[in-house]
Amino acid sequence: xxxxxxxxxxxxxxxxxxxxxxxxxxYLSPFVGYPEFSHDTRxxxxxxxxxxxxxxxxxxxxxxxxxxxxxGGDFSNAPFIWSGGLNFTHxxxxxxxxxxxxxxxxxxxxxxxxxxWTRAVPIGTPDQSVPxxxxxxxxxxPQLTGKPLDSSEAFTSYDVDFTVKMEATNLEPDxxxxxxxxxxxxxxxxxxxxxxxxxxxxxTPADQVNGGKPLTLAVFSCxxxxxxxxxxxxxxxxNTSADVFIHLGDYIYESLGxxxxxxxxxLGRELATVHDYRQRLGQYRTDVSLIAAHxxxxxxxxxxxxxxxxxVQMFTDLRKIVLKLGMTMRLxxxxxxxxxxxxxxxIWRNFQIGKLLDLTMLDTRQYDRDITDLYYNTGFxxxxxxxxxxxxxxxxxxxxxxxTQLDEEGAFDVASGSIRNRILDHIQDNKIDNVLILSGxxxxxxxxxxxxxxxxxxxxxxxxxxxxxxxAGTAVTSGSSFGTGIAPLAADAISQxxxxxxxxxxxxxxxxxxxxxxTLTLDTTTATATYWAMSNISNPNLDAFxxxxxxxxxxxxxxxxxxxxxxxxxxxxxxxxxxxxxxxASG
Ligand SMILES: *[C@@H]1O[C@H](CO)[C@@H](O)[C@H](O)[C@H]1NC(C)=O
Ligand SMILES: *[C@@H]1O[C@H](CO)[C@@H](O)[C@H](O)[C@H]1NC(C)=O
Ligand SMILES: *[C@@H]1O[C@H](CO)[C@@H](O)[C@H](O)[C@H]1NC(C)=O
Ligand SMILES: *[C@@H]1O[C@H](CO)[C@@H](O)[C@H](O)[C@H]1NC(C)=O
Ligand SMILES: *[C@@H]1O[C@H](CO)[C@@H](O)[C@H](O)[C@H]1NC(C)=O
Numbered sequence: 001x002x003x004x005x006x007x008x009x010x011x012x013x014x015x016x017x018x019x020x021x022x023x024x025x026x027y028l029s030p031f032v033g034y035p036e037f038s039h040d041t042r043x044x045x046x047x048x049x050x051x052x053x054x055x056x057x058x059x060x061x062x063x064x065x066x067x068x069x070x071x072g073g074d075f076s077n078a079p080f081i082w083s084g085g086l087n088f089t090h091x092x093x094x095x096x097x098x099x100x101x102x103x104x105x106x107x108x109x110x111x112x113x114x115x116x117w118t119r120a121v122p123i124g125t126p127d128q129s130v131p132x133x134x135x136x137x138x139x140x141x142p143q144l145t146g147k148p149l150d151s152s153e154a155f156t157s158y159d160v161d162f163t164v165k166m167e168a169t170n171l172e173p174d175x176x177x178x179x180x181x182x183x184x185x186x187x188x189x190x191x192x193x194x195x196x197x198x199x200x201x202x203x204t205p206a207d208q209v210n211g212g213k214p215l216t217l218a219v220f221s222c223x224x225x226x227x228x229x230x231x232x233x234x235x236x237x238x239n240t241s242a243d244v245f246i247h248l249g250d251y252i253y254e255s256l257g258x259x260x261x262x263x264x265x266x267l268g269r270e271l272a273t274v275h276d277y278r279q280r281l282g283q284y285r286t287d288v289s290l291i292a293a294h295x296x297x298x299x300x301x302x303x304x305x306x307x308x309x310x311x312v313q314m315f316t317d318l319r320k321i322v323l324k325l326g327m328t329m330r331l332x333x334x335x336x337x338x339x340x341x342x343x344x345x346x347i348w349r350n351f352q353i354g355k356l357l358d359l360t361m362l363d364t365r366q367y368d369r370d371i372t373d374l375y376y377n378t379g380f381x382x383x384x385x386x387x388x389x390x391x392x393x394x395x396x397x398x399x400x401x402x403x404t405q406l407d408e409e410g411a412f413d414v415a416s417g418s419i420r421n422r423i424l425d426h427i428q429d430n431k432i433d434n435v436l437i438l439s440g441x442x443x444x445x446x447x448x449x450x451x452x453x454x455x456x457x458x459x460x461x462x463x464x465x466x467x468x469x470x471x472a473g474t475a476v477t478s479g480s481s482f483g484t485g486i487a488p489l490a491a492d493a494i495s496q497x498x499x500x501x502x503x504x505x506x507x508x509x510x511x512x513x514x515x516x517x518x519t520l521t522l523d524t525t526t527a528t529a530t531y532w533a534m535s536n537i538s539n540p541n542l543d544a545f546x547x548x549x550x551x552x553x554x555x556x557x558x559x560x561x562x563x564x565x566x567x568x569x570x571x572x573x574x575x576x577x578x579x580x581x582x583x584x585a586s587g
Pocket of ligand 5: 235238239542543544545
């Protein structure tokens with residue numbers, strides 16, 4: 001049954017319908033200075049009004065409920081809204097930064113706001129001319145009691161696949177919050193409750209960040225639906241103290257694959273149209289672990305511009321979709337206001353999280369790496385230097401490609417040598433301490449001291465000569481670069497060769513069998529990386545074990561010895577190649 005409700009937003013002040021559309025940031029252009037990528041909300045409003053008038057003139061042939069006429073007979077600014085029920089299929093939150101073309105601006109910390117998003121699908125077969133009204137409330141407690149700290153209402157419509165993106169503002173920095181969406185026409189229809197948090201203000205003393213507790217980042221990459229269940233997200237949400245979820249790229253994949261054997265056959269076809277992307281993303285968001293992680297805390301992601309990359313929606317790869325689908329497309333599934341199209345390769349986002357750390361998200365996986373280098377020379381290097389001069393303790397760089405110059409006849413040397421060398425030059429020349437590089441993309445685990453290629457004095461035993469540390473994480477599900485589905489013992493045989501190769505002097509741990517993620521926990525003196533191995537991604541479960549734990553002390557710029565405490569539960573350590581049999585969890 002078609003059910004249409006007349007808009008009455010709980011007070012007697014008429015709200016301009018375009019305001020309600022405009023409050024949904026999903027309609028905006030993701031690109032500063034490119035309004036042509038936004039939706040024309042006036043046009044959408046006109047469509048809604050035309051529909052309303054059609055109803056007024058002749059309602060025969062329609063079976064609408066009788067609706068209260070809050071605005072009398074004047075339909076000019078009062079569209080109908082859907083009241084036939086909503087299905088909140090997925091929700092989450094993320095941290096926004098605005099990137100300016102001005103390369104001296106690295107973004108805005110936004111310590112008092114967070115972006116909330118959901119998808120509110122009308123149940124049944126909605127008319128495309130009827131807007132859906134969604135509200136949110138945000139509270140300082142998980143029971144959602146007391147007065148909400150912020151609330152708002154916005155329209156969505158089929159134009160943006162019924163996605164809603166609203167910014168909760170006027171929040172306190174470094175504080176945990178809980179939020180919920182609801183159907184404006186029926187406050188009993190609500191989304192699941194999501195948890196989120198604001199980040200510390202840039203000037204917060206390091207020992208006061210996160211209320212004085214260590215801050216934990218959970219780091220993911222390469223989550224392919226057909227390759228397995230996204231258990232890694234669920235383990236991070238349920239079994240770690242993750243405060244922020246970081247995705248380094250390949251959040252979704254375009255390919256169809258063959259996931260049927262594990263009940264993960266992707267719908268549709270290889271992605272080509274907006275519809276395809278919506279369908280694929282919707283399918284990804286049926287994974288219970290992915291849903292849990294989006295509801296557990298805010299996400300921060302690398303935005304990849306690689307046209308061969310696959311991520312989309314709130315986070316990533318919008319430019320790729322623009323390139324692929326053409327410029328005329330309107331984009332609803334984007335990260336707020338972000339970048340300029342012609343500034344296509346300068347993508348880094350810097351979060352100043354108190355004086356504890358600068359978290360810089362860097363887009364390294366470009367198809368045109370020469371241009372990338374050009375941009376790195378300006379803004380990104382400045383970001384590292386500025387982080388040092390503002391006395392932040394840690395500089396954490398999240399990016400896609402593995403930095404360590406792995407030598408296995410080039411098979412794993414995926415990083416662009418020139419990017420790596422220039423960054424290491426900059427770190428060395430400017431004596432920048434406490435840099436931790438987080439890498440994705442390689443579908444295997446690697447932990448390394450980072451050594452300048454010109455250094456001949458690096459000592460793999462003590463770490464002397466190291467400039468920084470790299471934590472490269474395996475895929476959430478995508479097949480191992482050692483061979484899809486490779487067993488632990490077979491992967492260890494490859495790791496063994498890699499870690500003893502003198503050309504890989506700085507590679508301290510290699511593990512290629514398990515899918516998973518890692519956490520990075522930071523306080524004022526110590527960074528601790530814990531790698532998590534998933535027991536079985538062929539069904540949904542939260543079985544996992546920590547495969548290795550690494551410590552870096554401030555000022556050391558190398559892994560603490562003995563590396564991983566001398567003992568790992570999977571993979572091969574350089575220092576002690578005879579490890580526990582792989583797969584045997586310690587304890
Ligand atoms: C709501 O959406 C979920 C996920 O797409 C789906 O499984 C469920 O059937 C939907 N419920 C209704 C009432 O449409
Ligand atoms: C870039 O931003 C800085 C700092 O706000 C400002 O001083 C400078 O004029 C800007 N440059 C351009 C080209 O807009
Ligand atoms: C040192 O490294 C830089 C790049 O990082 C390179 O251009 C230079 O040739 C190297 N110098 C030597 C002596 O190898
Ligand atoms: C992993 O899960 C699949 C699907 O449930 C099952 O068939 C398989 O036996 C499991 N593998 C192991 C090693 O338990
Ligand atoms: C994670 O937490 C869930 C729920 O508490 C539990 O069932 C599961 O065994 C835990 N997994 C690990 C690896 O601790």
